[in-house]
Amino acid sequence: MSLEDAAVTVLKRAVEMDTCSRFQESLICYQEGIQILLNVLKVTKDESKKTAYREKIDQYMNRAELIKKRVNQDKEEGKYHxxxxxxxxxxxxxxxxxxxxxxxxxxxxxxxxxxxxxxxxxxxxxxxxxxxxxxxxxxxxxxxxxxxxxxxxxxxxxxxxxxxxxxxxxxxxxxxxxxxxxxxxxxxxxxxxxxxxxxxxxxxxxxxxxxxxxxxxxxxxxxxxxxxxxxxxxxxxxxxx
Structure with missing residues (x-):
């Protein structure tokens, strides 16, 4: 399995967990998938692909940050479930x-x-x-x-x-x-x-x-x-x- 395929697999699971409101697990998958995409970006020479990867990374990072804030807020308020x-x-x-x-x-x-x-x-x-x-x-x-x-x-x-x-x-x-x-x-x-x-x-x-x-x-x-x-x-x- 290539790095790109691995990233797709992990990020697909992140979205699935996100959809099921399993936020803590989705957050970890987003983080792992983003790291794999960053590694892919480092070895990619095609500029159009680099641009596409950067857009995807920004998209997933923004979603991961929102989830992280929500999880932390729920934990602070003692209502995480x-x-x-x-x-x-x-x-x-x-x-x-x-x-x-x-x-x-x-x-x-x-x-x-x-x-x-x-x-x-x-x-x-x-x-x-x-x-x-x-x-x-x-x-x-x-x-x-x-x-x-x-x-x-x-x-x-x-x-x-x-x-x-x-x-x-x-x-x-x-x-x-x-x-x-x-x-x-x-x-x-x-x-x-x-x-x-x-x-x-x-x-x-x-x-x-x-x-x-x-x-x-x-x-x-x-x-x-x-x-x-x-x-x-x-x-x-x-x-x-």
Missing amino acids: EQIKIKENDTGYSFERVFKPYISENLTEVYVEDPYIRSIHQLYNFLRFCEMLLKASCKVKTIRLLTSLDEGENASQQKSALYEIEESLKVHGIVLTTEYSSTIHDREIRFNNGWIIKIGRGLDYFKKPKGRFSVGYCDYDLRQCHETTIDVFHVKHTKIM
Whole structure:
């Protein structure tokens, strides 16, 4: 794919997200697309193409600036709300895609409240979420998990897996603390940069792959999803615990 094609793809998604009022995600796509177009402009020699690129860049920059002002104003007034609806069998909703727009350099602490981090695939989902944070452009130092304790013999398996994740994260300078509640019901993820993400199914919104060697087994962007709704809010002061 050429740089120009890449720019078209990213900017097309930016417009789609803009149309759906998913402003934070559209802003990131606009910024990425504009940067790619600037790189294209640098290597273009045709003056007519340069003029066309500059006009497009100005157009997208103006729209991105308007979105940025709107998002910042809504955040300041505490009324920011964005909703993402995932349809049955949809793909393209990996943790990276869903959470990236809300991760920033000043993010240092994450609180996960999800009653279903118990079975093997749910524990793997949580691990993948932690890995996503490790690779993101932030400085997360603490992850706090509140979940329910599995029953019977499965409880020891759950505790063992979470302890293993805890020890693994320590190597990367991240402290994981886990608490169990028998009355927990809500599912939400809070970032201490102000973002709150509520997912109807929690982190368990991916469908089971058809086989270990089927598309989507490793790449969650290619994994089919269950129908669910994601609500995103922003508050000035986020209480983690």
